[in-house]
Amino acid sequence: MSAAPTPPRPAGKGPAKPAGRSRELPEHLKAYKGVWVFIELERGRVHPVSWELLGEGRKLADTLGVELAGVILGPDDGSVGAAGADAAAYGADAVYTMEDPILAAYRTDPFTRGLTVLVEAHKPEILLLGATTLGRDLAGAVATTLATGLTADCTELAIDMETRTLASTRPTFGGSLLCTIQTLHFRPQMATIRPRVMSMPDRRDASLPRVVSEALAMEEEQIVTKVLDFIPDRDQDTAHLAYADIVVGGGLGLGSADNFRLVRELAEVLGGEYGGSRPLVQKGWIPADRQIGQTGRTIRPKLYIAAGISGAIQHRVGTEGADVILAINTDANAPIFDFATHGVIADALEMLPALTSAFRRRLDGAARAA
């Protein structure tokens, strides 16, 4: 929804009937069945968000009583097959594949064409993609080509049984509100979900899934855009921030860019990653991909230590998946204490170094004991 949603009526009073639309799904769309998850395969590696979505897709498929499938596009070097086996291990009943050298590196045109072909041939009712740079680029192009509805950055997915449609919930108005969006009369119903918003399902050994393949039927000459190079990031850890088991985060309460050092040091001792609130990015204290929150990374660590962070809603939504949140703040009324598991009312500039050395002692002790 590009136009910001205006509530049909005050919330709480239950879903309002969308103006001038019948609930009945047109005949030709009734053929659309099953839940698909786009398996993001790049350079031989599958982005973990794909597995997270299979976990979520499983629930949706079971609710609807339909099949869950992964859809994989990639080069013909066996990586697609391997990804398919993994997909089954994460709960896919079937995989729809397309293998072609053209699909080696992501490009909008061939991937849009490929995914469109698969969807039109096999008609899933729901198609989920990770809200990665690749997933969002592809989702936007495919949804437009198929002229169907797409909801971006969902934080919650459910089935509205009354209409058998996907109810996608996402933050809106800068996170101050949530809205639930549905695609009633178009198929497939598309949604993108950011990494780490959904939890990672357990891997189970599964028999090989049903495999259905289609051909891309494109020539390299037809494709205007060429990939000249891929330059990996120097600071590879930022990629791990979202997946780290321990994250230490700092906010404006630290007072200065220099004091952020204290956050990094604690993270280091704990073998974790560090990040911060948005203002720190805006002030240039930390790089953009270290930002935690709604417009930054969503994290799901075992432990998140938030120092000098007030806990604004946009920060909160990115951290609520953490098992344990320890908040360090001088202000007992800071909103972060409303959702943290533990709180210490203390000066972060003193508490952080104290924790660093205390943890160091503990861990050394533990190491010696072992």
Place this chain on the structure above:
Amino acid sequence: MPERFEAIVVGGGPAGNAATLTLARGGVHVLQIERGEYAGAKNVQGAILYADAVEEMIPEFRDEAPLERHIVEQRMWMLDERSHVGTHYRSEDFNEERPNRYTILRTPFDKWFSSTVKKAGALVICETTVLDLIRDASGRVVGVKTDREGGEIHADVVILADGVNSLVAQRAGLRNEVEPDHVALAVKETHFLPTEVIEQRFNISGEEGVVIEAAGSVTEGMLGTGFIYTNKESLSVGIGCLVSDFVDTGITPYGLLERFKQHPSIRQLLDGAEVKEYAAHLIPEGGYKAMPKLFGDGWLIVGDAAQMVNSLHREGSNMAMSSGRMAAETVVELRQQGKPMTAKALRLYREKLDASYVIKDLKKYRDLPSVLHRNKQFVTTYPQLLSRAAQTWIRVDGEDKKTKERAIAKSFLKGRSLRGLVGDAFKIARAMR
């Protein structure tokens, strides 16, 4: 060849807008420069609008302007720690055809005012700060210098409406810095409540509004007042004290506001509100005696920039508008007579002011600020005495009223000697003469 204007107005507040509107309507090729993203962007306070100053320029403003509520009830409270004594004046007469006082939110109001200014044909440039005035060899003001590339703009006359600090006037040496004891720091919050709740709490309906002015120990012995204005779906809550007092007492303005909001008589009025918009803003309180020179070769100064605020009655925006209008009328008239904008010619502005309520009122209260400032008992001792008096009077405890009266009289004398009492009454009387 850089563009040239007949007049430049610095500032998009009530004074600047009034001046620019009048100039544009008078056929003057005028440029208005505002620092904020739009006129009003920097003026978040809720305020009371006095109709006549606007009406003179825009008779139909009631149909167009974003007004909150017209005031039907005025409460004057004297607070001590736990109580308030006060007067409420409410009259059905205020539900008149063309009410005289409204509560407004400055941001939407100034925005609307600015749109009428544009409609009148003025060129309005926002997000641009005037840094200094340009003078020619003779020292005459011939334009302004802004913070933008190619930002020197020339004009026959410059009207300074840049608010209480008027850094421009200071930098140009037309005015010296405001004395700490000539300026109050007001901190203000907007408390959002559902309309129904506001109407029920303040016993009003429809467009009706209430104003509460509170003096006394809320200001912890400093000179100043707290206030609550009712808007459509919010309350403007604030308190102001002389900057010098904040400095002397070391009390923080925000702490003061917090205490004000916690006062038993205030607290439940705000209960459950969602607080948004915290603003601090200066109010000139020096009055007549603090006013700078108002005109010179090629320049005029109006509104807060000229310290034109009647602090006792919290009138500022009306004086700002009237002075802005009169400055502009002066320019329009001189232009029609083909006269140059010299100090000599611009004296007309001063004459217009003298003949108006602006100078008359400012003169009337010219001694008040200093008197109150030197006599803190008005905000310390009296509230307590009054409240104790009221209590003794009201309590039914078997004591006969005569004894009570004596007790009250005594308590006053204890709190402040008879000579003190008389003297105080005298001082106030003189100051308000």
Place this chain on the structure above:
Amino acid sequence: MHCVVCIKQVPDSAQIRVHPVTNTIMRQGVPTIINPYDLYALEEALRVRDAFGGTVSVITMGPPMAEAALRKALAFGADRAVLMTDRIFAGSDTLATSYVLSHGIMRLAAEAPVDIVFAGKQTIDGDTAQVGPGIARRLNLNQLTYVEKIDRLDPAADEIVVHRRAEGGVHVLKTELPCLITMLEGSNSIRFASMDDMFRAARAEVTVWSAADAGIEDQTRCGLRGSPTVVRKVFAPKPRQEKAKLIDTAGLGAAEAAPKVIDALLAADSKLADHLAAG
């Protein structure tokens, strides 16, 4: 070079308020701004023009008051501004929005061929990042999203090379004009308009196009009717029941407090203890 920049006027979400009772948006007094991400697109377009000549047109679909955003864009240096406004546009989702905008851009292209369409990465109200790709599909433009920088631009050969943000690295992509680019935040910073620009912008004409003006025949594809997605409900995030357990360190210096904090943490969550022990 003719660059078209899609900008949207959005409520400054930093100042959005939610009605405590009805959970509806209180727009009153909330200032509107140019979607911050669009400023990167605008600045990049201006740089292209400064380097290769030509014009920069800005276009928006929105209510009449969106003109303010266009004027601002003009002040930054855009040459031409188009406001697409029509009652039937109301309630458009990304699909309908890209449909309307692509018609506007086509009409602009009829006046002078368009080489690059710029869009922001996303909006801060809708924030879907879909309108850009949507426009690219509809106008069959080569799509370059999340661009960090334009590495090389060769108008003569209609060739462009960009750095595109990908997971864990940057793709260097080469493609042909015309193309659509969405710029990544931080890729540049918007210039400070000169006094002359301010004057020009304040006086410039903003072109206003209705659906008919933009040659939109199929009105069922605009606005609410043309939007497959339906907002079924808007609500406030539910507050957590239990608040944080405060670890009492009153009177202790940080040095004594820290071990106490760690104990409290580990006591509460054994998995955490194991994890730490595991190192």
